[in-house]
Amino acid sequence: MDTAQRARLGLNALSPSRVETLAIQKRRAMRQLRSKSSLLEKYIFMAQMRTTQTHLFYKIVIEELEELAPVIYTPTVGTACLEYSNMYPFLAAPGVSDGLYLTYPNSAAAPTTSDLVSMIKQYQPFPNEIYQPEIAVISDGSRILGLGDLGVNGIGIPIGKLQLYVAGAGIDPRKTLPIILDLGTNNDKFLEDEFYLGLRQRRPDEQQFYESVEKVIQSIHQVYPDILIQFEDWSSEHAFGLLEKYQKKMLCFNDDIQGTGAVILSGVINAIRRVQKESGVEPQGHRVVFYGAGSAAIGVARQIQEYFQIEHGLTEEQARQLFWIVDSKGLVTVDRGDKLAQHKTYYARNDNQGQQYKSLLDIVEYVKPTVLIGLSSIPGAFTEQVLRRLAALNEQPIVFPLSNPATQAECTFEQAMQATEHRVIFASGTAFPAFTEPLTQKRHIPGQGNNMYIFPGLGLGAVLAKPTYISDGMIYAAAKALADSLSQDEIQQGWLYPTLTRIRQVSAIVATAVCHEAITENLAQSAHLLAVPKDDILPYVVKHMWAPHSLDALASSSSRI
Known part of the structure; x- marks a missing residue:
């Protein structure tokens, strides 16, 4: 921000005098990033940037996605989750949360719906801005990638997934909600680890599990009734069980399935x-x-x-x-x-x-x-x-x-x-x-x-169409749109997927297909979308994709974004 803004916010003398462009800040950050010797060090550097300079973080991730995707998500996120309890205290300033941690003990201390609603409302990641998330990614940490039960350490997955929603499909980062539901862990290594930050209890039985999840889902909807919920990295049996239970009852999908x-x-x-x-x-x-x-x-x-x-x-x-x-x-x-x-x-x-x-x-x-x-x-x-x-x-x-x-x-x-x-x-x-x-x-x-070719566009399409639920037809339409999105050059080279450099273009195509299918199946509830002529849906989708330049970088705000 310039000197006038600093004076208005009482920030003069609290930082060096030079006023820099975002481009210069990006060049400095990239030099620091590339000086790191391991992917995990790069992950930590980017995580710290995400919680302190969100605007700069997403400018870098969007513009350098091929280089950054393996840093902020697979394969590095697997290592980061294994180490999350060791790293967590050093990823952000005190009081800055990187996600919503819903803790659910197997005892009389289990939270009531009222308790859960209060917890959910307490998560306000962007100070001085109205927080109204459109997409939540929730995991219980029971099956993280191919690494098994990581308990609360699995929070790295919802965080990483939502970063890709922003970078890949232009979901506004201020409208994302990463959630870890801490029901305990059956991983003896973590239960015996003095540094493990999650509940030190074994996971609940089936009845307790489904009752707990039901209460959490109800609480989320009580606070954010229109939110899209993506289930991520649940154990196989629970992944199918939750999808079968909720697919046609609310706006949700399971990315693993x-x-x-x-x-x-x-x-x-x-x-x-x-x-x-x-x-x-x-x-x-x-x-x-x-x-x-x-x-x-x-x-x-x-x-x-x-x-x-x-x-x-x-x-x-x-x-x-x-x-x-x-x-x-x-x-x-x-x-x-x-x-x-x-x-x-x-x-x-x-x-x-x-x-x-x-x-x-x-x-x-x-x-x-x-x-x-x-x-x-x-x-x-x-x-x-x-x-x-x-x-x-x-x-x-x-x-x-x-x-x-x-x-x-x-x-x-x-x-x-x-x-x-x-x-x-x-x-x-x-x-x-x-x-x-x-x-x-x-x-x-x-x-x-990479699921990144699908879930960002699917999520964006669902947010814009506001269907009563995400149908199998919408999932199929997304897959078919991705297959058809190859350029002639990509087809001639024998590629099966488009280049990652076109991910936002591809996500717009996928989101458009999802919107069309939602309208065709009479599931779309968005009056704004329903008023758009069929041939204008793609431009409508593109118009609603967030990017760092969508914000006035000089606007007066104390938010980190």
């Missing part, structure tokens, strides 16, 4: 298009093996199945028969002899003629898949033998090792390229470096099935 499913569906659509064009494999001729049977895997399978039904005219049963699911005990079948979790039963095979298959190599030999998708969090599960066999079976094998972070991935891009003689069509859940063929020096860039 629906977001992951949509972004991978988009990549699969483009992979199927490519092998049909280049190798002549018809869509209905595919056989898809999922290695991993958690919430994300089943969510992805459901959405790919829907694609086969909608776009290629298969019946539900015909489409379902294209999928084989593998869990820790092997191929999921109806006669395996164990009690299957409810979410696995739909895809359990009954055509295995009594044979059971344990190893992935045996399953590949039996199924002869054209597509292998990994969501197991088992590093190296796609061995050289498995990849070579896939390459022998397919001219262009489709391989998607999607587990995060990179240390949990089923294989690397380099391993897949080498084992398939550079013929693999590849997308991963985390970023891998490009691969250069030794003889030809041809450079291949791997696809990354």
Whole structure:
């Protein structure tokens, strides 16, 4: 701010005299950032900036997203969550909270709805501004990425996710609400750690869990009745249970199930298009093996199945028969002899003629898949033998090792390229470096099935359309819009996803598709959107995307933004 503003706010003599532009501040910050030797140090630096200079933080993240996305989210956020209790006291000034911590003891001390409402109202991250959030991301920390139960340390995920909403789709940072619901942890390491900051109790039983979540959801809606709630990183059983319970009762979605499913569906659509064009494999001729049977895997399978039904005219049963699911005990079948979790039963095979298959190599030999998708969090599960066999079976094998972070991935891009003689069509859940063929020096860039291509645009579309709920049709429309968003240059290069540098353009396209579908299904409640002509919805979406320059940088305010 200039000297006149400093004088008006009583800030003269409290800082050096020079008045700088935001561009100069950015250059200084980038020099400091790039001097850090580890990703975790960079994460801490950016976290401190977020809580002290929010405007500058988002200018940097938006303009340098390819460099910053791996710092503020995966893969670094996994390490940050593991260390969060150790870092938390040093990430912000005293009294500056980085999120809403709702603590819920398993005892008579459990909060009432009135207590929860008071807690929610106390979170006012931007002083002297009316706080009216439009999107909340909530986790209980029970299944953080591929790292398991991290308890209250999982707060890093809602924080990181909402940063990407701002950077990727222009959600106003003043309208975001990160929440961690601390129900305890079953992680003995944290329960015994003197520095762990969360509740030192084991997680509640099923009845207590759902009663607690219900009370929290009611309290959030009592304070913010129109808010969009994104469920993030809950255990598989609870992720499905919460989505089934709330999907049509309120404005919500689960990114691990629906977001992951949509972004991978988009990549699969483009992979199927490519092998049909280049190798002549018809869509209905595919056989898809999922290695991993958690919430994300089943969510992805459901959405790919829907694609086969909608776009290629298969019946539900015909489409379902294209999928084989593998869990820790092997191929999921109806006669395996164990009690299957409810979410696995739909895809359990009954055509295995009594044979059971344990190893992935045996399953590949039996199924002869054209597509292998990994969501197991088992590093190296796609061995050289498995990849070579896939390459022998397919001219262009489709391989998607999607587990995060990179240390949990089923294989690397380099391993897949080498084992398939550079013929693999590849997308991963985390970023891998490009691969250069030794003889030809041809450079291949791997696809990354990053949920960031979907959830920001989906959230923006939902905020603008204000549908009564987010339908399966809206999720599908988002995935299809992403698949169709590739430029001609990206298609010619064989990419499955657009470049991250176009993320805001892509998010606008996705949000527009969500708005169109909400209107088509008569779910949209926004009078403003309903008054917009169909052909003008994309410009309407773009107009409502926040950016740092949307604010008057010289406006008089004591808020850090």
